[in-house]
Amino acid sequence: QKEVEQNSGPLSVPEGAIASLNCTYSDRGSQSFFWYRQYSGKSPELIMFIYSNGDKEDGRFTAQLNKASQYVSLLIRDSQPSDSATYLCAVISGGFKTIFGAGTRLFVKA
Amino acid sequence: SQTIHQWPATLVQPVGSPLSLECTVEGTSNPNLYWYRQAAGRGLQLLFYSVGIGQISSEVPQNLSASRPQDRQFILSSKKLLLSDSGFYLCAWGGQSSYNEQFFGPGTRLTVL
Numbered sequence: 001q002k003e004v005e006q007n008s009g010p011l012s013v014p015e016g017a018i019a020s021l022n023c024t025y026s027d028r029g030s031q032s033f034f035w036y037r038q039y040s041g042k043s044p045e046l047i048m049f050i051y052s053n054g055d056k057e058d059g060r061f062t063a064q065l066n067k068a069s070q071y072v073s074l075l076i077r078d079s080q081p082s083d084s085a086t087y088l089c090a091v092i093s094g095g096f097k098t099i100f101g102a103g104t105r106l107f108v109k110a
Numbered sequence: 111s112q113t114i115h116q117w118p119a120t121l122v123q124p125v126g127s128p129l130s131l132e133c134t135v136e137g138t139s140n141p142n143l144y145w146y147r148q149a150a151g152r153g154l155q156l157l158f159y160s161v162g163i164g165q166i167s168s169e170v171p172q173n174l175s176a177s178r179p180q181d182r183q184f185i186l187s188s189k190k191l192l193l194s195d196s197g198f199y200l201c202a203w204g205g206q207s208s209y210n211e212q213f214f215g216p217g218t219r220l221t222v223l
Contacts, residue, residue, distance in 0.1 A: 023183060030138055032210075032211075034211055034212075041198055041219075042216075042217075043214040043215060043216055043217045044154070044200075044214050045214070046212075047210050049211050088153070090212075095136075096142050096161060096204065096206075097156060097169075098151050098156070098158060098204075099156075100154040101154035102152060103153055109180075109200060
């Protein structure tokens with residue numbers, strides 16, 4: 001059974017701090033890794049994707065991938081109250097199927 | 111640009127009644143299409159995916175079925191709803207490459223009473 005694991009949280013950080021969200025996956029053959037943000041009652045929206053080991057930066061967001069450790073993370077710099085949401089880690093593991101983690105709830109305190 | 115539509119947005123149905131949810135995609139051709147269900151406070155459960163017209167793969171045995179009558183139309187159905195079918199139903203589209211991300215529709219919140 002291929003799995004994607006995330007700490008359910010909630011993760012609480014003060015406004016302006018760095019939020020660090022982590023995810024592990026079980027299938028070493030996984031090729032593509034994604035972070036989605038989901039506000040309460042809304043559908044998920046893609047915020048980052050990463051395919052290669054290392055860091056990928058996009059504005060305040062940085063995705064980090066370590067295939068040897070089967071670990072992917074998302075850093076949010078200068079966290080804002082509007083970043084409060086559930087963050088879903090997703091992995092494509094063979095074919096077209098994406099496996100989602102259960103998500104980490106993030107609260108940014110003003 | 112691509113857009114994805116789902117309807118209805120909310121639905122309240124009695125146990126044993128039928129179900130039909132529709133999803134359409136605009137601005138892309140031959141997309142992969144997906145149906146997910148998200149129970150309250152839970153992650154996304156893949157129900158069906160389709161790589162082409164008439165091609166449906168089922169991930170979870172249940173009383174739901176899916177059909178793809180046109181390239182950019184995906185329908186989720188049930189003949190008789192169960193209480194456990196309540197949840198947030200999400201349709202998504204993705205490209206044909208295994209590297210492509212998925213984009214979600216606005217979702218349908220289904221409550222079975």
